[in-house]
Amino acid sequence: MQLLERAQRNCPVCGSSPDRAKIFFDEHIDSSKLNEFSFASRKEPEYLCYQMVQCSSCDLVYVDRPPSQQALAEVYHAADYDSSEEADDAASAYARVIRPALRQLKLGRALEIGTGTGVFLDKLKQLGFETVAGIEPSTAAIAAAPAHRHDWIREGIFVEGDYEPESFDLICCFMTLEHVREPAEITRSVMRLLRPGGAFVTVTHDYRSIVNRLMGRRSPIIDIEHMQLFSARSIAALFDRNGYTNVQVKPFVNRYSLRYWTRLAPLPSGIKSFAQQTIATLGIAGIKIPMNVGNTVALGFKPSNQRA
Ligand SMILES: [Zn+2]
Numbered sequence: 001m002q003l004l005e006r007a008q009r010n011c012p013v014c015g016s017s018p019d020r021a022k023i024f025f026d027e028h029i030d031s032s033k034l035n036e037f038s039f040a041s042r043k044e045p046e047y048l049c050y051q052m053v054q055c056s057s058c059d060l061v062y063v064d065r066p067p068s069q070q071a072l073a074e075v076y077h078a079a080d081y082d083s084s085e086e087a088d089d090a091a092s093a094y095a096r097v098i099r100p101a102l103r104q105l106k107l108g109r110a111l112e113i114g115t116g117t118g119v120f121l122d123k124l125k126q127l128g129f130e131t132v133a134g135i136e137p138s139t140a141a142i143a144a145a146p147a148h149r150h151d152w153i154r155e156g157i158f159v160e161g162d163y164e165p166e167s168f169d170l171i172c173c174f175m176t177l178e179h180v181r182e183p184a185e186i187t188r189s190v191m192r193l194l195r196p197g198g199a200f201v202t203v204t205h206d207y208r209s210i211v212n213r214l215m216g217r218r219s220p221i222i223d224i225e226h227m228q229l230f231s232a233r234s235i236a237a238l239f240d241r242n243g244y245t246n247v248q249v250k251p252f253v254n255r256y257s258l259r260y261w262t263r264l265a266p267l268p269s270g271i272k273s274f275a276q277q278t279i280a281t282l283g284i285a286g287i288k289i290p291m292n293v294g295n296t297v298a299l300g301f302k303p304s305n306q307r308a
Contacts, residue, residue, distance in 0.1 A: 006065040013057040021053035024061045032093050032256045048224040058237040062228035069181045073157050076137040087119045089256050097297045098201050108169045113158045114176030116141045118149035129251040160189035168193050174203040178226040187242045197304035209294030216267035244300025252295040259285035273286045
C-alpha cells in the first residue's frame with residue numbers, strides 16, 4: 001500500500017532537521033486497519049498514528065517520515081464523509097470567530113481550502129461576501145453538498161495555479177493544515193492569492209491544550225490523518241515566517257451536540273454505548289454544549305503595501 005511508502009523530511013514549518021527533534025508519539029500502525037474510513041472526516045477515533053517528532057526550534061510536532069503527497073491525495077479523494085449536523089455547528093463557530101476580522105476586510109471574494117460540503121461557504125455568503133469558492137478533495141463530501149453549492153466547489157487538492165494572484169480578500173483553512181504534506185507551501189500560496197490587506201484564517205488542533213494533554217494517547221489528535229500538529233507557538237511561527245502581519249492566535253470554542261461529544265469521548269465502547277443510549281432516552285442528545293476542545297484560531301494579514 002502506498003501509504004506505507006515513506007521518506008524522511010525536515011520540519012515542515014521551520015525546515016530544521018529531525019535529528020534535533022525528539023520523539024513525541026511512537027508509531028502505532030496496523031496496516032490491516034488502514035482503509036478509506038481512516039481518512040474520513042470526524043469518524044470514530046481509531047488511535048492509529050505514524051511516529052511524530054517535536055521540533056526543538058519551532059515547537060511543531062510532525063510525522064518525520066510521511067507518505068507521499070500523491071498517496072495522501074488519493075486517500076483523501078476516496079475518503080468517506082459523514083455528519084452534516086457537526087459540520088454545521090463547526091461552521092457557525094468559525095463564522096463567530098472570523099466576524100471581528102471582517103471589519104478590516106473588503107467583503108469581496110473568499111476562498112475556503114478543505115471546504116467539505118461547503119457549509120461554511122453559506123456562512124460566508126450570510127456574512128456578506130460577494131463571491132465564495134471552496135476546494136475539496138473528497139468526492140463523497142461534494143456529493144453530499146446541496147445543489148446550490150456545487151458551482152462554488154472545485155473537486156481536488158488545493159493548487160495555487162488554479163486561482164488568480166491577489167484575487168481574494170479572505171482565505172480560510174479549518175482543520176485542514178494538519179492533513180497536508182506542506183503547510184508552509186500552502187501558507188505562501190495563500191499570501192500570493194490574497195489582495196494586499198487580505199486575511200488568512202486557520203483553525204488547528206493545539207497539542208499543548210489541557211484537553212489534549214489530559215486525553216494523552218486517546219486524544220483525537222492522535223490520528224494517522226495528521227501529518228503535523230500545531231501549538232500556539234508553532235502556528236504563530238507558520239504565519240510569522242511567511243510574512244503575515246498582525247498575527248493573532250487564540251483558543252477556539254466549539255458548540256457541538258452532547259451526542260457528538262459523547263461519540264468523541266475516550267470511553268471504553270461498552271460504557272460509551274450505554275452513555276449514548278442514556279442521553280438518547282433522556283432526549284438530551286441534541287443539546288449544544290460549548291467547549292474548548294483544544295483548538296486554536298490563527299489570523300494574519302497580507303501587508304497592505306506588499307505586491308505578490
Ligand atoms: Zn520547526
